[in-house]
Amino acid sequence: MAVSRLAELVTALESDLLDFMRRHRVSHDEYRAATDLIIDSIKKGEESLLFDVFFEAQATDTSNIGRQGSPEAIEGPFYFEGAPLLSSPAVMPQRPDEPGDILFFKGHVSDAQGNAVAEMEIDLWHADAEGLYSQIHPGIPHFNLRGRFHTNDQGDFEVKTILPPPYEIPKSGPTGYVLGQLGRHYFRPAHLHMKLRHPKHHEMTSQLYFSGGEYLETDVANAVREGLIGELVHVTDTAEIARRGLCKPFYIYRYDFEMPA
Known part of the structure; x- marks a missing residue:
């Protein structure tokens, strides 16, 4: 600045x-x-949480004024650099018995002219099935459900992970105290966090939500925007389950990014 x-x-x-x-x-x-x-x-290490809950979404809205392409979103207080770089086919780092429904997050990255962007790094992180984050909550392996991967030559990407749930933000500290005094709930809707990086593009921070999910209208961080919501598809077809090498139904979530000029 x-x-x-x-x-x-x-x-x-x-x-x-x-x-x-x-x-x-x-x-x-x-x-x-x-x-x-x-x-x-x-x-208590909550200074980012306290300010992010009340103010970060407005700062992001201001940054999105006049922006072309996909909107940016709040980063939130739970990002950490240095997540493992994943090889293809990308699978998010997780415990051998990681609870939760399987999710394939896939999509396409293009520039403002519609050209595919190859080798775009996507730095993804999200909560586990209990709404907890590695590096934040105890008892979770380092960088669990945190990973980096790249788009292919056609600008496409896909990563296998688990479906995160809505969750309560920490409420025993100062942030929770203020929200409680205001009579507000502590929940965030289910979401995925990511940063997109490429030498020829400005870094983009995004946060994606699932249509029909709880708390989309009443997010405690007031961060949900229409351009950040996508359809979550539940796949129950036995042939498709077998093709994926799985033994139970799974979910697919697709979001295509357009990088600003």
């Missing part, structure tokens, strides 16, 4: 906050309670 932009934003924020305090007659006790909440969120 340029120094001039930083000065502009901080000056405006200071002015707006002071005006807010005057209009609402914020007392010193209330001011101290607010600062204590922020300090507590830092001590």
Whole structure:
């Protein structure tokens, strides 16, 4: 961020906050309670969660104004760099007995002119069947359900993983306290996180949802947007199950990305 932009934003924020305090007659006790909440969120490692729940979606909406191609989405607080690079056919790192329904996430990546983008890196992460994330919740192997893979020469990709459920965000800390005081629930709809990277394109952050899923209209992070929802197909055909080398029904979710110019 340029120094001039930083000065502009901080000056405006200071002015707006002071005006807010005057209009609402914020007392010193209330001011101290607010600062204590922020300090507590830092001590408990929730500073990103606290701000992401209330503000990140608006920042993303602003970035999407005038944007061509697929919309960006919030990153959320649970991303970690360095996920394993997967070989083809891509299978997300997981425990041998990983619970959950099998999901094949597939799609196509093109540029603004409709040309396929080969060798696009897709960095995918999501919750397990209990709504928990590796590196965040205890007892889960490092980088479980976190992996990177690439599109092929035709710009296509497919990865085998498990279907994540809706889940509650952590609610025992400062973020949960605020939401509880506001009378709001703690749930996020089921979703997949990803970052797309390529030397010739700006990095894109996305988060995809499943049509018909719970909490799409009441996401605690207010992050669901129409262009991020796709159809989840339940495959029960025995021939297709056998062709995939499976012994039970599975799901397919497809989303095609268009990179902005």
